Amino acid sequence: MLITGAVATTAGLVVAVPRLHDDRIPQAALLAAALFVASLVSVPAGPVSVHLLLNGVMGLVLGWAALPAVVVALVMQMAFFGFGGVLSLGVNAFNIGAPALLCGLLLRPWLRAAGARGAVAIGAVAGFVGVAGTAVLLGLSLTLSGEGFGPAARVIALAYLPLAAVEAVVSGAAIGFVRRVSPELLLGEEVR
Amino acid sequence: MALLGVTAYPTAGAAWLAERDPRLRIVGAVAFALTIVALQALSTLLVALVLASAGALLLGVPTGALVWRLLALEGLMLVLVVSLPITVPGPAAAHVAGVALSWPGLHQGAEILLTASAVMVGTLALLATLDAARLGYALARLHVPARLVHLFLFTVRYVGVLQGEYQRLRRAMRARAFVAGNNRHSWRSFGWLFGMLLVRGLERSRRVHDAMRCRGFEGRFRLAHDQHWERGDTLAAMVWLILLGALLGWEQL
Missing domain, CATH: 1.10.287 (Helix Hairpins)
Known part of the structure; x- marks a missing residue:
């Protein structure tokens, strides 16, 4: 499982990294840093506080660059906080990065044409898809790595549902805000 | 060399380790993790966890931070570890509220918990005490x-x-x-x-x-590196390999 994840992430990076034009590195890095900071904020969700994944927003804002950004964020988490092991990096990056890419590739073209309200809706969809996708992939990786994990995997995946709901509201607001204040951020491949 | 000054535990890092090539630590951390994953006996895993923790404390990771990280990890794994004794079939070790807890499940749960903890502590000890810039340069020299x-x-x-x-x-x-x-x-x-x-x-x-x-940026930066592979690095790598080999060998006994 760890190997499959590592291979999938590496394959994704082989496609994504050449698309990251040198001129766009500062922009991608600053946006990735902004989302990293945002994901450290604890947001109330029901009786507990949660940290948002924001991988849906990442996909919308960064497109293909979302995958390298996820890898960088995970390496930073590992190096600074000791979260996650060196070996699970590949699986984790895939579980978070693949939904981000999905949002980026499917929803970003729509976002370009969307108005202010449409942007909120698309952001909300991306927020939900990002978290739900990660929950499903996480459950799958657990189930595939051992039969005894099945029930636990389902419990863990279900626990992501409230997070997905909160993330949808927050992501929708964030994307709607950016659409109104700085639409060029969403128009993509901006090279100055 | 101008470093970013971003280190999780900046006071950390014994002087002799700070002088070692940072590539050594990255490769060492991966080798450690691979070894731990290959281990199966609970006793060996426990020894590895104790060794890693001692190393982390020795390298200057604060005790509080170490305990806190471990607790956070155990919290994450709780669902998994609690469910395994129920879901994995096998001879019952105990009955709680009418539910049989199987030996293989208990064993598997403990194994996962120890493995994850040991890998995390090892990563923390070797990588969290490394300056982020050095980590980046070392990754570049490892052909990332x-x-x-x-x-x-x-x-x-x-x-x-x-x-x-x-x-x-x-x-x-x-x-x-x-x-x-x-x-x-x-x-x-x-x-x-x-x-x-x-x-x-x-x-x-x-x-x-x-x-x-x-400043004339044309798509490339020079990556500074002021640390080279020295005899001490070879020595450290060999000691590390012997240690990992001993862990693997001990389990075969």
Whole structure:
């Protein structure tokens, strides 16, 4: 499982990294840093506080660059906080990065044409898809790595549902805000 | 060399380790993790965890931080470890509220918990005590693509800046009596806050980009490295290999 994840992430990076034009590195890095900071904020969700994944927003804002950004964020988490092991990096990056890419590739073209309200809706969809996708992939990786994990995997995946709901509201607001204040951020491949 | 000065535990790192080639630590951490995953006996795993913890403390990771990280990890794994004795079939070790807890399940749960803890502590000891810039340079010298390394270094550099930006914005919200609660208003406010962070990030990236252009940036940075492989590194690598080999060998006994 760890190997499959590592291979999938590496394959994704082989496609994504050449698309990251040198001129766009500062922009991608600053946006990735902004989302990293945002994901450290604890947001109330029901009786507990949660940290948002924001991988849906990442996909919308960064497109293909979302995958390298996820890898960088995970390496930073590992190096600074000791979260996650060196070996699970590949699986984790895939579980978070693949939904981000999905949002980026499917929803970003729509976002370009969307108005202010449409942007909120698309952001909300991306927020939900990002978290739900990660929950499903996480459950799958657990189930595939051992039969005894099945029930636990389902419990863990279900626990992501409230997070997905909160993330949808927050992501929708964030994307709607950016659409109104700085639409060029969403128009993509901006090279100055 | 100008370093970013971003280290999880900056006081950490015994002098002899700080002088070692940082590539050694990265490869060492991966080798350690691979070894741990290959181990199966609970006793060996426990020994590895104790060794890793001792190493982490020796290298200057604060005791409180270590305990806190471990507790956070055990919390995450709780669902998994509690469910395994119930779901894995096998002879029952005990009955709790009419549910049989199987030996293989208990064993598997303990094994996963120890494995994850040992790998995490090992990573913490070897990588969290390393300056982020050195980590980036070392990754580049391990043939990680330069663009990825640049992205990493830039992100590390500006996380602190945007953290400050976030705190300013949050203070402004507090001044307007914002208290985070379980309601649409709060979540939308967080969304706008994150949106503002993105906008500020974009503005900042333009200035960074302009500044780079002014200095003749043409798509490549030179990656400085002031540390080379020395005899001490070979020695450290050999000691490390012997240690890992001993762990693996002990289990065969």
